[in-house]
Amino acid sequence: MTGFLLRRTAQAVVVLLLVSLIVFVLLQLLPGGAARAVLGPRATPAQLAYFDHQNGLDKPVIQQYLIWLWHLLHGDLGYSYRLNQSVTSLIVERLPKTIVLNLLALVIAVVIAIPVGVAQAVRRNSLCDYAATFTGFVFYSTPIFFLSLMLVLWFSLDLGWFPAQAPQATTVGGILSQPAGLVLPVGSLVLLDLALFSRYMRSATLDSLVQDYVRTAYAKGAGRSRVLYRHVLRNSLIPMVTILGLSLPVLLAGSLITEQVFNYPGMGLLFYQEAVTSDYPVLLGITLVVGAATVVGNLLADIGYALLDPRVRY
Amino acid sequence: MAHLLPSAVPQPGAAGAPLLEVRGLRTDIRLKRSTVHAVDGVDLTVRAGETLGLVGESGCGKTMTALSVIRLLPAGGEVVAGSIRLDGVDVLGLDEAELRQVRGGTVGMIFQDPLTSLNPSMTIGRQISEAVLLHRRVGRAAARRRTVEVLDLVGIAHASRRLHDYPHQFSGGMRQRVMIAIALACEPKLLIADEPTTALDVTIQAQILELIDRLRRDLGMAVVLVTHDLGVIAGRADRVAVMYAGRVVEQATATTLFDHPRHRYTEALFRALPERAVESRDPLYTIPGLPPDLTRTAAECRFAPRCRFAQDDCRSTDPPLVPQPDDSEHACLHPVDAAHRLQVRATSASVVALTANRDVLVTAEHLVKEFPLRRHVFGRTSGTVSAVADVSFEVRRGQTLGLVGESGCGKTTTGRLLVGLDEPTSGAVRVDGWDLATLPRRGRRRVRRDIQLMFQDSFASLDPRMHVGAILREPMVIARLGGRADQQRRVDELLDVVGLPREAARRFPHEFSGGQRQRIGLARALALSPRLVVADEPVSALDVSIQAQILNTMRALQAELGLTYVVISHDLSVIRYLADRIGVMYLGKLVEEGPAHQVYARPLHPYTHGLIATVPMADVHRERAKEPAPLRGELPSAVDPPSGCRFRTRCPLAQQVCAEQEPPLAELVPDGHRVACHFPLGGTGAGPG
């Protein structure tokens, strides 16, 4: 296991370096450059040059990259050009918000998707199954911005059931203490995930249901629900682990549209806004975090696999 | 363990009230468009303490019959008629809760594949105690105690320590023991074992069958032993029911059945067994035609279309199972009698003389193959699997070398090395004296053509997206042999040779039966007119009747084309039927090699001896007379094989020297019979002989 972890970590570092390099190169391709974007239309060429010099942007790209790496090695993710905060503090501030929203959505989606998927599998090809499949695909096929806006329009502005914006508290506790405000943003994310998760769950359950050990369990005299919960479920959860692992980067990267529509500045929005303003340090920082999350997510999925499936050992 | 035994042990065969009585059972499986009449009027009686063998070829409804008894049919399956009385209770009238008490309570069930039949993500202990908790009002601790007890009972050493292990940590044989433990946990009155050993090696199979037998005796259970293997039944069953197409066609005590089969189908089955034709080396009897389509009902004898003795009445009446005076029953209008014994038609293929002085075609010289144990893409190797360790032999033109051994002993690997699919770690394969490895590319290609492989799993070796014509043409296309028309002609020829209609060329592999696919595989191997065909388990996936077709074809082709074979199989009777010489492999080593009849009749290696003694024969008397499984334990790991003689860990004769020195493969007397043993049997008189 330790060896496995070490190896994976080494791989992760390689991938992350690759990611940061890709982002670095892409940033160079952006027209205009950071200085203009940060300093605005007022900036004079002299000011632009001064900005570039101050931030080392006048150095060769490779050198800039190495400098960035060097700082990174010292735990310094850099300082936002635009937001007057260190990248670390920005991430520390935005990350919890994003995680609250997405984790909540993820958990709810999973909690709903598992029984739905199992039920669909058990009643395969029934009307319920078709209905659930159909509904799932409808939500899966709806552009999220459309869905979110419709939710706001119907449930907030027309019906007035829920607030139009997510809770504005700055602490996690504060956010959670306003559950009404979370309904719509979390709901829109849940609807989207639900289709995917329940579909996976359905097929995983279908796979498990036809396994021989299910027959064995029945032959022992176990009832239907016992077989489902004790034998089928656990084995069906294994594929879910992969998809949850894959969801980790989303958990950290945030969901731009949801954040924008529901006035909830998290990682997604931060990334988007800084991307359009060429705030390189923030972009690199977030990419790194998300990249790391991608790698860690894969790793966690593997570990989860090992936990759920005793046959898998690393 | 003794305190477990129920106080009153009923005697087997006692003419008490039947424990299980199945009458006129009909089970249908409804599909979208049709209905499979999987069980179509089955009558069975099992008495307490008795073993009923249920035999029949694949798809004849054995499993469905067994599952009907505990009403655990697959989706769409339903018992539509008949009655099942179990211990005086009408099973068909039970509600769901009562049924649950029957399942695992009154009836214990063992399934074929011990790997997939256990929940991979639950510990052994919990899987067994689950059964206990479901049927007994006991606490967890008591359930645990009981779990340990049954594990002990089925012979798992250190049971209490292994409760927390998962199935994958157990070997195949141990897993099957666990399955048995689950079935036995609540002391059922009836144990149904559906192909309990099919997935296992012969040595393990013998151990498991013995265990079931012992438990039956000790616990006074009744056992229904479902199998397609007549040999398995021969030694274990008190009574045997033969099924064909959803019906029981014959039922009798084992002795009666094996000595005097009455139903024409039973007779045909026996005649198709290779072991019955070993001495004569006659072609095997093959049953023409196909088993009937179970979605149709017919008012005729189901076997009639394939029966050589069918008369007009067979085609118009559906014969019922008629009780005979000798306590047997059969459903045949024209049963076997002395006058109309089945005669195997003589074929043109004359028996090839055993000539030892033919020239050598292929030589394997000190073949070694080691596989690195890989952990991960970037992982380092942590040890090697010694799959083949210094194996040497030669194959002479027109002869057949048979390789036998337990699963994982390196048979397949040897075969792959021969045909050049894998590169040997060291050693060489010589064809006509040419070392394949040192030959220049073009020459190698030319020589390679002479050796073809017939894969074990015919389906996996045929591209599902190519039609058979393309599959057969491909070797010629690659070798750039002839034009399209020539190739087409050759394809027709090949199909003729293996006995398939020419129009088969336009069909896809999945549209053929297993036997037919195996023939396609054979045809492809023959496409380039090779001199040597390596056949890896050519018939292991096939039913007896189809197996016979393939074996016959192979033999006939050998005679016709002068082919040389290396036949790989774990089934000694197949090897014995086909081979001129037999090589016995054990854990990567060739431990014995010699003329087939000699090896079989006078094995020199204790392992060979054990293997032969273990292989079940479709012969009640020999099976009954057999000593209990002489080969104990399981094959050790090939990653870390035992020092010296690799067999010593399981050898009854092993001594100090066996651990220290590796015995060379040598002839004791110059008769072409070689053995690698410090204490060979017979020759030295030390063996059990």
Place this chain on the structure above:
Amino acid sequence: MSIRPYSGDGLVPDDVPSEPVLTPPEGGEVQGEQRGSLRRGVEVFAQNRLAVTGIALVVLFLLFCFVGPLIYHTDQTTTNLAVSNEPPSAGHWLGTDPNGYDELGRLMYGGQASLTVGIAAAVLATVFGTLYGAVSGYVGGALDALLMRLVDGVLAVPALFLLLVLSTIYSPGTGVMILLIAALSWLGAARLIRGEALSLRVREYVQAVRMMGGSNTRAIVRHIAPNAIGTVVVFASFTVADSILTLSFLGYLGLGIQPPHTDWGGMLSTATNYINAGYWWLLYPPGIAIILVAIAFNFMGDALRDAFEVRLQRH
């Protein structure tokens, strides 16, 4: 970054065929009326009601977008603000949009872009990803490790960022959009096909080719590729749906197809500006069109998977 994490894979769990698999009867002669694999697949596909609905929808939309303009003539190039945002009327069946274009005509016109981009991007991504994955999986070893690390790396770069940068650099027309979306989607195909190739590579029929002395090219072209086709087609189908959604997402961010051209996403994004103004004719037609087409392709993909699986499960 709400671009979906599994871009391309769609809802691709391995499903169990809906009909129990029958073991073919053993022995005897070649069976009479056996159905060919293709026909069987087609049949399974056709039995799936959702799939048929999907195909019907796709055909309908193709007709609507590409044939519709021949019947319903509108000017989609000259803006006329003077007649902007008019509700449906006899002259404009679906009213006019903020630029004074006829909304129904715009829907056809935008649909052309959406469908073209969706389908072309999916095809491109699938073809490239398949080749990449097949080579990686078949060749294996160090090359495989290298190629896959590269895929990992690109996958770990937030998709939004890639889109943002690329669409800023390249003026987004239909062609650029196709390339852009394909540039994101091929990764999924590469991974999927690589897995497939890895498992196909050790299949016995591929080994049989090697044994016969067949070349690698032959193994890939004649055996691996045709056998991976199921995965490929299923992937492509889901990717069409995903691409159309991605395109709409880009439109929403203003990075989509440039005016005066448009796509449904762009139209929808424009319409969301008027969500409070009650201009329903701007909002619902493109919204529903996107959803329907995406659903249609998802249904098709789902059914195709079943169709291919059944056949492959038959061993």
Place this chain on the structure above:
Amino acid sequence: TGAKANGGSSSQPGVSGKPVQGGTVSWALPPATIPNWIWPMASLAYFSVYNISDLQQPMYRPLYWFGGHNLQPTVDYGLSAAKPPQYSSNGRSVTITLKPWKWSNGEKVDAADVVFWMHMVKAEKANWAGYTPGAFPDNITAVTRTGPETVRLTLNGRYSDNWFTYNELSQITPMPMAWDVTSASGKPGSGGCTADQAKCAAVYRFMTTRAKDQKSYATSKIWGVVDGPWRLGSYSSSGNYTLVPNKAYSGSPKPHLAAVKFLPFTSDSAEFNVLKAGKTIDVGYIPSQDLPPKPSGSAVPTNSPVGSSYALSPVYPWSVNYFVPNFDNPVLGPAFKQLYVRQALALTLDQPLTVQKAEQGYGYPDFSPVPVRPTNRWLSPAAKKGTPYPFSTSKARSLLTGHGWTEQGGVMTCTSPGTGSSQCGAGVKKGTRLSIKYDYASGTQALDQQLQQYRSDAAKAGIALKLHQAPFNSVIGEAVPCKPSQAACRWQVANWGGGWIYAPDYLPTGESLFATGAGSNSGSYSDPTMDRLIKATEQQNGTQPLYRYEDYAAKQLPVIYQPNPYTVAATSTHVGGVVFNPLETLTPEYWYRTR
């Protein structure tokens, strides 16, 4: 003064109920703007209207307050920390006298505070956003403390009073001695910057670290020293912050409210949704796309989309809107240098239609560098009359055809190059096609519509506009002065949709916009007459020089003017005293709640 003119009373339309003391008013910040720099001395990166108006100025009074409690973009001496400046008769020096105010720590607001500022910006001019090479503060040769409350600035030449007050003195904010330190525990003035400009670097470094520590904004002793009516009550870097009254404020009026709460928003539609819900926001704005068409005769909708609990008022920005042709573009630069081409571009832009349809009436045409709304004293009589180039595609067309262009394949192509009066003009090569790559900022529906219409209309005159939308920052990113040979000069037209905001150099003069080589002269426009007229606005008193410059720039089209939209603000009917000055300065000390 302005404060009196619009005095906070319930006479304000739409306010209901009786004024009460205390209470909180919440103010919606525009989308994606989060004040994040507290120190009035800021580099360009943190130099935004939001930082200045919404965070710094309520706490740290600038020397002169521009945009008072009224609707005029003019200086309000009543709210300023100093009395009106005294210019010497030769215009070469100016004397500033501070009011007898005190900082909240008891320190006097005096001459030293101004000197401190002057030293700081001189020492750190590279890090100061307001720095223009050759101009402020380079043009101040000496800063002399002539008394405890008076400072004299000696100038390097003669300057116009207006210009110097509006564009230079406007940038000065007195800083307390408590900031002239190099450590948190340092004694006020111990940094030494006030006494010795050479010591300013260290003070700058220290103060920068403090300004970068957003977490301490609300608690820091340093930032707690204020002379304005407000101080920071709480602050979070996400943009939620409150201002609370400075009890020790020396000026007047004194705050009525207990707090002003600022709310950040991710998008204007998010803000609108909240506004519409009606509870959270007291003062917000209605996004243009959510406004119903403007009724004639009123600047705001009569049917409020946010209901009757809000009163609506227009907010005119102190800005002009235009897009920029790149005079140095190697392909089209020579054509853009031809006035008739620019005229054709202006003639084909239908400003009234754009205002009416794209902006739904909430906007007004622009045609000179001086904002037309609110009506102000800088607008020339000629400009008041309207545009010199009213929409006419046919006129544009004949301008082009009259100058040697012929339409080929729908696009005007120069077929008659040369400098003659009926020829294309200097530098325009034969075969040059008026096919223009037109980059504009994405995300604004109205701009999008305007340009769609413009494209269609321009096409009628044979001008092909190839529209390309990109994020705002990409557009401004490329719109930089450049040399024709540079790759950076490939852009042809840039339209970031915002034109120019005259703040905090409040006088609408052109020295940084249209003067040859000026920093913000994005299109590299260059014209000697223009340069001369601009110089005059800097040096000569009175409005006439400005009028002359303005009229010339209106005709010359150094940029192509386009309609300027205005915002509609919504104020709760339970909040009074709110005024939306075009300079967007905040005077919440006038605000009060009613019950």
